[in-house]
Amino acid sequence: MKSFEMRIGAMWRGASNGETFESTDPYTAQPWASFPRGTAQDVDAAVNAAHAAFENGPWTRMTASARGLLLHRLGDAIAANAAQLADMEVKDNGKLRAEMLAQMEYLPQWFYYYAGLADKVEGAVTPIDRPGMMHYVTYEPLGVVAAIAPWNSPLLLAAWKIAPALAAGNTVVIKPSEFSSASTLEFARLCEDVGFPPGVVNVVTGFGNEVGQPLVVHPLVARVAFTGSDSGGRAVALNAAETFKRVSLELGGKSANIVFDDAHLDDAVKGVVSGIFAATGQTCMAGSRLLVQSSIHDEFVARLTEFVKTARLGDPSDPATHIGPVSTQPQLDKTLSYIAIAKAEGAHCRLGGERSRRPGCEQGLFVEPTIFTGVRNDMRIAREEVFGPVLAVIPFDTEDEAVAIANDNPYGLAAGVWTQNLQRAITLPRRLHVGTVWVNAYRVVSYMAPFGGVKASGMGRENGVRAIHEYLEARSVFINPVPGIANPFVLSR
Numbered sequence: 001m002k003s004f005e006m007r008i009g010a011m012w013r014g015a016s017n018g019e020t021f022e023s024t025d026p027y028t029a030q031p032w033a034s035f036p037r038g039t040a041q042d043v044d045a046a047v048n049a050a051h052a053a054f055e056n057g058p059w060t061r062m063t064a065s066a067r068g069l070l071l072h073r074l075g076d077a078i079a080a081n082a083a084q085l086a087d088m089e090v091k092d093n094g095k096l097r098a099e100m101l102a103q104m105e106y107l108p109q110w111f112y113y114y115a116g117l118a119d120k121v122e123g124a125v126t127p128i129d130r131p132g133m134m135h136y137v138t139y140e141p142l143g144v145v146a147a148i149a150p151w152n153s154p155l156l157l158a159a160w161k162i163a164p165a166l167a168a169g170n171t172v173v174i175k176p177s178e179f180s181s182a183s184t185l186e187f188a189r190l191c192e193d194v195g196f197p198p199g200v201v202n203v204v205t206g207f208g209n210e211v212g213q214p215l216v217v218h219p220l221v222a223r224v225a226f227t228g229s230d231s232g233g234r235a236v237a238l239n240a241a242e243t244f245k246r247v248s249l250e251l252g253g254k255s256a257n258i259v260f261d262d263a264h265l266d267d268a269v270k271g272v273v274s275g276i277f278a279a280t281g282q283t284c285m286a287g288s289r290l291l292v293q294s295s296i297h298d299e300f301v302a303r304l305t306e307f308v309k310t311a312r313l314g315d316p317s318d319p320a321t322h323i324g325p326v327s328t329q330p331q332l333d334k335t336l337s338y339i340a341i342a343k344a345e346g347a348h349c350r351l352g353g354e355r356s357r358r359p360g361c362e363q364g365l366f367v368e369p370t371i372f373t374g375v376r377n378d379m380r381i382a383r384e385e386v387f388g389p390v391l392a393v394i395p396f397d398t399e400d401e402a403v404a405i406a407n408d409n410p411y412g413l414a415a416g417v418w419t420q421n422l423q424r425a426i427t428l429p430r431r432l433h434v435g436t437v438w439v440n441a442y443r444v445v446s447y448m449a450p451f452g453g454v455k456a457s458g459m460g461r462e463n464g465v466r467a468i469h470e471y472l473e474a475r476s477v478f479i480n481p482v483p484g485i486a487n488p489f490v491l492s493r
Contacts, residue, residue: 026094038206053199248460253413335388
């Protein structure tokens with residue numbers, strides 16, 4: 001068992017009450033590490049350390065270029081430790097090592113990108129309708145940012161918040177998921193190694209009601225950036241509203257992957273599998289609803305089913321494995337319950353539909369990749385986020401019907417469109433009520449491209465140039481350079 005400590009200010013330390021909790025390896029179902037079970041007292045210490053670093057520390061006195069240099073060094077440190085970080089995440093959440101290593105090798109680009117943006121934020125001298133008056137606008141950091149990250153891609157999704165927040169000149173307190181805290185704590189160690197001043201990056205581990213809620217309501221926190229479930233996001237928004245905090249929420253999805261009869265079907269099959277099974281369905285952008293044009297429905301489902309049958313389940317650290325375990329016991333229970341619900345609603349289980357008992361999977365938290373056909377869009381399996389390897393297939397006849405089905409959902413995070421029709425490829429994305437549309441692709445993200453959702457999928461955007469402005473406040477400055485202002489008790493006529 002490996003033991004970790006929290007990072008608060010200049011200190012590595014345990015919880016104030018001395019308590020710990022364990023993380024379980026989803027492949028072996030055995031605990032592999034212990035973490036401090038943080039308290040509200042620990043949150044207060046971390047926020048105060050971040051506030052002091054923002055108000056009085058060397059971080060605030062640094063030039064934007066100096067901050068950018070530190071971010072660039074941090075990117076280099078992550079690149080040098082990518083394999084170790086990936087191994088930690090595989091132990092914590094059971095996702096494929098190949099996927100986690102690819103994330104860790106790509107992750108430095110966020111810090112390089114925002115390192116370059118740090119000294120490119122420009123204000124402006126603006127015209128003003130007051131004679132003799134000068135007016136200009138500056139963009140100032142907010143203060144302490146609370147970054148709350150999920151368990152499925154813990155460090156990547158934390159970095160989407162941390163990199164622009166630090167580039168803008170804020171300090172951060174990070175609350176990783178209690179299911180996957182290791183890589184975030186190692187990240188904090190890398191921040192210390194490359195020279196970030198104490199208090200700029202803090203990590204408090206623990207549970208939502210014991211750490212997350214006190215962090216969100218803390219009076220010295222200026223902004224909360226949250227990725228997680230829609231229920232968690234609702235709680236964050238309500239708590240943050242008490243003190244009018246800025247909030248961004250990247251929540252769940254029930255995204256539609258829409259396949260038209262003119263699509264390149266082999267590509268579409270691979271895109272559908274990548275969208276729902278490659279990450280064991282444990283991604284907010286999962287293409288968990290497959291909309292297939294009726295004219296090709298049977299052929300496409302047959303191709304898809306045969307392709308998924310070739311998937312190998314097993315040890316996520318084995319390069320030969322295609323699908324790993326579900327990450328947590330609660331998530332396993334939830335996935336199996338939704339499979340039961342789908343069967344009870346009358347959906348036809350074309351493939352899977354049970355816990356996996358394949359050789360090598362008996363002890364782990366494995367669910368067979370599952371495909372349901374005969375699904376109506378009003379069924380719970382088509383409307384509610386499962387967050388597991390479960391695909392709901394819905395037929396459609398016309399483009400208008402496909403759009404209506406795709407939009408008829410509480411969520412609005414993403415959608416995929418598979419077609420060789422150029423007109424459709426250009427016009428259809430404008431009709432879909434989502435934050436991201438992929439045409440003849442799926443699950444593509446970039447540090448340059450804004451990401452976020454609408455409706456129950458959240459608010460605000462991460463990544464791209466605009467993300468740095470999510471962590472800045474526009475300040476309006478008026479200067480009267482000429483003495484002799486008017487007597488305020490004399491009314492002008």
